[in-house]
Amino acid sequence: MADLSVKICGVTLNNPLIAASGTFGFGHEYGELYPLSTLGGISCKGITLLPRLGNPPPRIAEGKDGILNSVGLQNPGVDHFINDDLPWLMRQNTAVIANIAGNTVEEYCQMAERLDDSGVDMIEMNISCPNVKHGGVAFGTSCESVGNITKQVRAHCKKPLIVKLSPNVSDIAEIAKSAEAQGADAVSLINTLTGMRIDIETARPILRNNTGGMSGPAVFPVAVRMVWQVKNAVSIPVIGMGGISSWQDAAEMLIAGADALQIGTVLFNDPYAPIKICKGLNDFLDKKGYKSVSELTATIKPW
Amino acid sequence: MKKYDVHMLELVEKSEIAKNIFDFKLKNAQIAKITEPGQFLHIAVPGMVLRRPISVCDVTDDCIRIVFRIKGDGTRRLSEAKKGDMLDVLGPLGNGFDIEKGKTYAFVGGGIGVPPMLYSAKRAEKAYAVLGFANKDAAILCGDFKEAGCELFIATEDGSFGVRGFVTEPLENIIDRVDGVCACGPIPMLKAVAELCRKNGKPCQVSLEERMGCGIGACLVCACKTHGENGDEYKHVCKNGPVFNAEEVAWNG
Ligand SMILES: Cc1cc2nc3c(=O)[nH]c(=O)nc-3n(C[C@H](O)[C@H](O)[C@H](O)COP(=O)(O)OP(=O)(O)OC[C@H]3O[C@@H](n4cnc5c(N)ncnc54)[C@H](O)[C@@H]3O)c2cc1C
């Protein structure tokens, strides 16, 4: 039995698998299937300062090996999260990560401040949501704006701050460096890639929002490349995600440079994926003679 | 026993009951025992990222029956499953129809919206089945509803079977005799049925469809606009539905 636990920014996770924001709600539904301590952590549905209705349906479309979503951050707001969702989550023996999104830098700061006094273990700042009109991905696409927002939010929170990066940029390593330079404790990547599907009979986009964020196995190679580039550029922990659907993918992402992982879309097909991935990883580590999963991180031998 | 779980169901009987419409009998006592009328199964199709939601048509002993129409790749691949194959099913999911003891209901189905009404109709003390199809060749399950003891009314668009026209016509003739109406079918049909019920002061439950991800209420993709206490909001077909009270639904959302 290898040691699957990992330590990220001072927080110990049961194992490297964190449920990706937006795919796991606030945990209740998957909690009907298995104890949430099966996971290393839960990155909660993206929350905003005030409740948000989200976008009109259809909000999901399928592509070969991937999906597009345009949920648009439907959520009950930060206060509801802290008062009604968090107390239960804190009893589940898994790390709780609040994922925040705002229309303005001030909104991010206000949320960070409120969450700083709550029981969440970490804050993941989502500056990469492609599905909202204001803010969202716009904060995450230039080094200057990433540096600026990281600096300001940092000043409002003492909890570990993860900056979630968008893949819809030309140089993700530079962006990661800006986040690190302004005080981020970790970076997570990748959020979804902007995409689109069209019904050829009606010439209408499938998504009511026209475009959406792509995730699932199809984005995996892009995610591996970006995690590798970012790991080479920063010394803070890197949380890797994007299309992980098997223990082999998980191992590959760790080897590329991830210190911990998030999984999302795979859960829709196989809700039990976390259990299978952990078992597969453990067997692999044993076979390779590693004592701890962290020993696998960044073992890539690039040409 | 978990409310829902991943179960393996054996395909024990399979037939094509109308062109491109398949009837599957799936065996697994565990899930059959807890499945309620109007619930659905989220079925994994090999090679596809998303599961496909299909309603429960009937439950007998240790088997669940589903009836589905080929729409695209997913349902086509599902239709190619062979007798003896095991299907990977997440379920049973959603809230079904609320059928009260001792009451009389009309079960209204349009096209591929007919199957979920069968098991529901069996639950009612007295049931009228009002079924609508494009034409005679597309008609399905009429014998099953008769066998279940329903008084049957059929409407087809071209008049090739039953009366010519829409389900609302036969429904209007019997609506005085029922305590409530349950309906599943295309949105224009559901809207018309809901309006007829409203005019006649009869409670109406409708089963809705929306594209799904998780199927259990976690990902929020299967949104349906409803009238809430604080204005309109998005509820979720997989968890809050698929059955909703018609008055709650914001039809133009
Ligand atoms: C609660 C519920 C119960 C259903 N019950 C039945 C049933 O008993 N019999 C039956 O024939 N059909 C039923 N449907 C519709 C069925 O789910 C779709 O026809 C099917 O998902 C289409 O998949 P596809 O790959 O063949 O089509 P494609 O159009 O290629 O599918 C592409 C994507 O869109 C989704 N999608 C397409 N149409 C629908 C739709 N109408 N509803 C939801 N998702 C859709 C698919 O799941 C897939 O993710 C039900 C839908 C819901 C939501």
Ligand SMILES: Cc1cc2nc3c(=O)[nH]c(=O)nc-3n(C[C@H](O)[C@H](O)[C@H](O)COP(=O)(O)O)c2cc1C
């Ligand atoms: C339905 C859905 C909703 C999502 N919502 C959010 C969100 O609220 N905040 C966020 O940071 N990422 C969100 N994401 C992105 C995921 O957290 C993750 O970055 C992405 O899906 C890639 O991982 P995967 O391929 O394993 O799903 C969402 C993804 C999906 C599929």
Ligand code: FES
């Ligand atoms: S499909 Fe995920 S919430 Fe309904």
